[in-house]
Amino acid sequence: MTTTNVLASPLKINNLEIRNRIILGPMAVLRPTADGRPSDQTIAFLTRRAEGGVGLIIVGGSVATERAWRESPFSPNVRFDKDEFVPDLKRLTDAVHAYGTPIFAQLFPSFGRMGVPRNGNWISSASPKPVNMGAGGLPDNLYIPGGRVTPLPKEASIAEIKELEAAVVSAARRAQAAGFDGVEIGAHMCYFYSSFISPLSNQRTDEYGGSAENRARALRDAVAAVRAEVGPGYPLGIRMSVNDHMPGGQGPEGFAEVAAHIVEAGVDFISLSEGNYESMGENVTSISGNMLAHGEPQAFRKALGPDVRLFLSSTPDPKQAAEAIDAGHADASMLARQMLADPDYAVKVIEGREQQIVWCDHANSCLRRLILNVPIACHKNPGMGREDPGAKRSSFAQEAIVWAAGNRTLMTLADKLARMKQR
Numbered sequence: 321m322t323t324t325n326v327l328a329s330p331l332k333i334n335n336l337e338i339r340n341r342i343i344l345g346p347m348a349v350l351r352p353t354a355d356g357r358p359s360d361q362t363i364a365f366l367t368r369r370a371e372g373g374v375g376l377i378i379v380g381g382s383v384a385t386e387r388a389w390r391e392s393p394f395s396p397n398v399r400f401d402k403d404e405f406v407p408d409l410k411r412l413t414d415a416v417h418a419y420g421t422p423i424f425a426q427l428f429p430s431f432g433r434m435g436v437p438r439n440g441n442w443i444s445s446a447s448p449k450p451v452n453m454g455a456g457g458l459p460d461n462l463y464i465p466g467g468r469v470t471p472l473p474k475e476a477s478i479a480e481i482k483e484l485e486a487a488v489v490s491a492a493r494r495a496q497a498a499g500f501d502g503v504e505i506g507a508h509m510c511y512f513y514s515s516f517i518s519p520l521s522n523q524r525t526d527e528y529g530g531s532a533e534n535r536a537r538a539l540r541d542a543v544a545a546v547r548a549e550v551g552p553g554y555p556l557g558i559r560m561s562v563n564d565h566m567p568g569g570q571g572p573e574g575f576a577e578v579a580a581h582i583v584e585a586g587v588d589f590i591s592l593s594e595g596n597y598e599s600m601g602e603n604v605t606s607i608s609g610n611m612l613a614h615g616e617p618q619a620f621r622k623a624l625g626p627d628v629r630l631f632l633s634s635t636p637d638p639k640q641a642a643e644a645i646d647a648g649h650a651d652a653s654m655l656a657r658q659m660l661a662d663p664d665y666a667v668k669v670i671e672g673r674e675q676q677i678v679w680c681d682h683a684n685s686c687l688r689r690l691i692l693n694v695p696i697a698c699h700k701n702p703g704m705g706r707e708d709p710g711a712k713r714s715s716f717a718q719e720a721i722v723w724a725a726g727n728r729t730l731m732t733l734a735d736k737l738a739r740m741k742q743r
């Protein structure tokens with residue numbers, strides 16, 4: 321099988337068939353309106369990638385609950401937490417469907433350990449454990465002077481866990497009503513459900529802590545409840561981390577063991593996410609095929625069998641992705657930053673025009689903008705973030721800050737000053 325043959329082949333996800341194996345991964349780059357509705361820029365960004373031939377779009381930067389809206393570190397987000405948003409979401413799905421491209425919603429129940437406690441509200445997670453951002457390494461060209469330890473969350477009560485579960489069910493119902501072809505529950509990167517999965521962040525002694533089965537319980541129950549709502553034929557998945565990459569943490573086999581308990585509740589696909597905020601260098605890697613090198617898709621496949629579709633991350637090298645799919649390690653290649661640099665990546669791969677691809681250089685100016693809350697742009701693609709001609713541009717001052725935040729000398733100095741102050 322050639323690279324083109326593999327990546328251009330269709331894939332069934334429950335009752336849905338996608339036309340190829342290249343997926344636009346979820347990214348909070350969508351610039352919705354201040355009150356959380358898809359804007360013209362949101363639609364233009366996504367339809368441009370549909371035009372570029374992706375087999376499936378996953379909408380990131382979205383929130384499933386009022387609580388996630390309140391505590392989001394990356395606001396504004398696209399909202400699914402009230403019925404009033406359904407007509408706006410339908411405008412988005414209609415626009416993407418016009419290109420024959422299916423679209424899934426990523427539903428964030430709560431940001432958990434990454435949440436921001438605003439207006440006297442608390443944040444909660446499996447156990448009261450903050451995140452030491454970048455403790456296990458940061459991505460290239462990203463510096464957090466002085467490091468950053470997030471606020472201490474409270475231990476989630478069982479009533480809270482059940483309340484969130486019910487809110488996610490309502491969000492999935494809205495996504496289905498708005499024409500989304502499937503939904504994914506975000507359970508990765510130190511967010512709420514993620515905190516239950518790893519023994520590093522879950523120190524509970526009740527039925528939600530301890531064994532792999534117990535650590536799977538909160539998310540498994542949410543999946544079962546959503547499955548009951550959306551019906552047996554509707555594509556439903558989870559996004560989960562596959563490795564802690566931290567001393568005392570869980571490796572791929574441990575995560576896959578937890579996943580095996582969750583999929584029983586009706587999971588069609590798992591969108592694999594590398595590491596988390598404590599090992600961000602692994603999550604937003606500069607190396608194509610990082611996941612394959614760590615054996616993570618392989619461990620998930622071994623534990624879950626061929627029926628659960630696995631979306632591989634961070635493998636922009638088409639040959640490497642095709643070989644992994646051909647070998648049965650994964651079913652599709654899901655890409656994020658590469659799709660900012662080149663919206664036509666998919667069509668170029670499928671038509672064998674790889675030499676024309678504009679490659680992401682992993683300089684991570686997009687990520688610095690995300691962290692600094694500056695409208696996302698890509699230095700490899702001047703059209704990114706301006707797909708809608710009316711989209712507002714970032715100011716000169718904002719761009720200067722983004723540049724400074726990527727400058728090693730300046731940031732090393734800022735880091736030294738911040739650490740001196742902390743002493």
Ligand SMILES: Cc1cc2nc3c(=O)[nH]c(=O)nc-3n(C[C@H](O)[C@H](O)[C@H](O)COP(=O)(O)O)c2cc1C
Nearest residue numbers: 345346347348380381603604634655656657686690
């Ligand atoms: C600007 C930006 C925004 C992101 N927003 C989200 C998001 O909303 N949801 C999510 O699950 N992942 C998000 N991610 C992570 C990506 O989906 C992906 O896991 C990560 O970038 C690694 O994949 P890549 O090597 O293809 O970029 C974001 C990444 C970037 C660069």
